[in-house]
Amino acid sequence: MSANSEPATTGKADKADKADKPAGSGPGLSIPKVPFWAQIVAGLVLGVLLGWLARSQDISWLYTTLDKIGSIFVQLLKLAVAPLVFFAILVSITNLRKVNNAARLASRTLLWFMITSLIAVAIGIVIGLITNPGSGTGLTPKDGAKPEGSGSWIDFLTGIVPTDVISPFTELNVLQIVFLAAVAGIAALKLGDRAAPILALSESVLELLQKALWWVIRLAPIGTVGLIGYAIADYGWDLIGDYATFTADVYIGCALVLFGVYPLLLVTVAKVSPLQFFKGAWPAIQLAFVSRSSVGTMPVTVRVTERLGVPKEYTSFAVPFGATTKMDGCAAIYPALAAIFIAEIFNVQLGIQDYLLIAFVSVVGSAATAGLTGATVMLTLTLSTLGLPLEGVGLLIAIDPILDMMRTATNVAGQALVPVIVASREKILDHDKYNSASASPIDEPDAADADSRETAVPVPA
Template identity: 70%
Template sequence: MPASLKRTPFWAQILGGLVLGVVLGLIARNGDVNWLTETLTRIGNIFVQLLKLAVPPLVFTAVLVSVVNLRNVTNAARLALRTLMWFCITSLIAVTIGILLGLATTPGDGVHLKAAALPDEIHKGSWVDFLTGIIPTNVVDAFGEPNVLQIVFLAVVVGAACLSVGPKADPLIDFSKVVLEVVQKALWWVIRLAPLGTLGLIGKSVATYGWDLLRPLGTFTVDVYVGCALVMFVVYPLLLALVGKVNPVNFFRGAWPAIQLAFVSRSSVGTMPVTQRVTERLGVPRDYTSFAVPFGATTKMDGCAAIYPALAAIFVAEVYHVHLGVGDYLLIAFVSVIGSAATAGLTGAIVMLTLTLSTVGLPLEGVGLLLAIDPILDMMRTATNVTGQAVVPVLVASREKILDLDAFNNPRDLEDPDEQTADAEAAGDRRELAGV
């Protein structure tokens, strides 16, 4: 990597890719430059495919190792329960914001759209299918599809079995740790391409959609972005300041690379190595981070599973002139808090939305109304997801007095560990030559 590029902060590289992507997208759209649109699409697709390629081994080994690592954490059960508790609390706050925004703005009033063709997920979106689908019938299929929820189930079972077996399982645990390290290293190389991936993904969206799709769904789109922004920049900072007793500005300084990558990649799992790294650099102990972040990346979705389905349910109800009562809103909140795992850390939130609509009794055809703008909405939803996945470990660690405040108050820029080691060695050599 060129030295000048290495000195450029990671967030600045992604921001540069985003700006250039918008410019190229506008050129492709306004100038009707088909080859440029196709090139941007291919660049974005290749980046997302590289991220998805690492999902099965990354999720399995990360969750397995996180389960096993709990034995090294003092008060592991207490930390796990506190983590789960704050996942639920923040999800409840997020869904409440979504419901209040929907009631205040009535995003479905006056909307007349033709529903798009419904994907296969819609026809298997019942709670029965969701619960039975957690257990795989074929291990190969679970990894081949991939079905993240089934992979998580297998990893938890294998991890618990390793703890039960004891020292005899150490070779498998050691092997899993090595595989995890190798996959994370390979994924890190992909993540370093994020500025280029950002250029392709944003450029494709601008060239393909422009503003045309946002006009009839403008209120709904604004609601989703405003709701996510309220959670990210009001709720989370208040929790960090009032409950965690830490400076929210320092949190965002440290976590920003993960938030940016989540925005452009639309994948919580694909962003997980970066989320884990920035969380560690914010002073959260590694053993706890290795449990909380993978757990959050596959189950905590404040954007996809709380704000969005709440707003979407109100939108669909208004479009189809269905009255929702207080009981329906309470049911939406309940579904959002306990159903986050349905989103499974991959791009999109169709399954979670389907579960919400079917539970409340709204027409599933309403999902088709929102499919066209889903990629635009998913960027902000995923950024919110990942922010929450980093906030909760910091919050819990601070409450439990295990947060390294020096590291939190002086967050470092994201670097490759090998590059960081090399830079440290070079700095040491310079000090030695200078006689320090």
């Protein structure tokens, strides 16, 4: 070996060497790596400060800048929604052929989606009855306005089947996209080997979309500055004061489900540690809080669910399915509280049958929320079912972005929770991986994990 030659090293050794010596560091100099959660927190704090500055000092250019930053971030998330949902559902359905008792797993998943939704809507109703969120707000029916679009059972049921294959993607009708993907996935299963080229292409496209969405996810701290800053600059603290009881109810209700019901189910049903679950799922929960999009968070939710020991083939079905139908925050707690709030504003008395209808709508109609930011469609569906004035939606639009953060975080936590519960009960959960979630940080996947899951989307570091 010559004096100028270098010893051969393996890929893992190179990665280890790079980890020990960050790029751009000199002798004795080490640049610390800022965890993703810390970047998010910094974005939240900076957003609040800039929003307060823009509002208090009436700085129009700062107000506009915050609006544009937040809007662009959300738009980038939405850009990938239609193709991401289609290929994720298609691939997830076809991946079920690799899992034993696929039909049983699918039915158990749907069952637990319904059970947790019922629990969540019951909590929302109880909190609303105790606190009377519409009383003492000073709001009147004149303060409301009908939404431009509304949901009804006729629209919901007939709207599942599209009139063509293009409109669902151009109009971003996620429910119709799910229908098309489900039909395509089932057809591919029936074709067997003849569908192999299509499935290979679909998996490649899904990987491409996930990779592109990963770049957007890395922008979440910047998007946080814009979204939070604009909310503060536009609405201010006075608006939160007007809706103080309702806002507190939504956050308390979501917190009870997120940190009360979910841990209880993990202990009593799944027989696993709740602390380990939150350690593993936290990257997805925090991203959901910022992005306000279950679908936008879906690649990260898939990643953390796999890291919690749920088999990849089952995860690839359960999480995309949950991202479009599993909405404990937006479709259970929120519409229950909102219905009570609006009924009190409009002086409408709700009876037992009305509360049962709220529960029914929450369980059956949750797909109407479509995993996008906001829950207006679900709210109008609930109000129309109860016969409440749709003008009530206008009372809640202004405060919605602030509420949507906690709602979406609860949604995503539930989307990771149910696969863990089902996998544990069906004896397919890898308990060693689940229990090692804290030992192997989710935001720094090791080489072995990356090699074994080439299609997985890495969680932000």
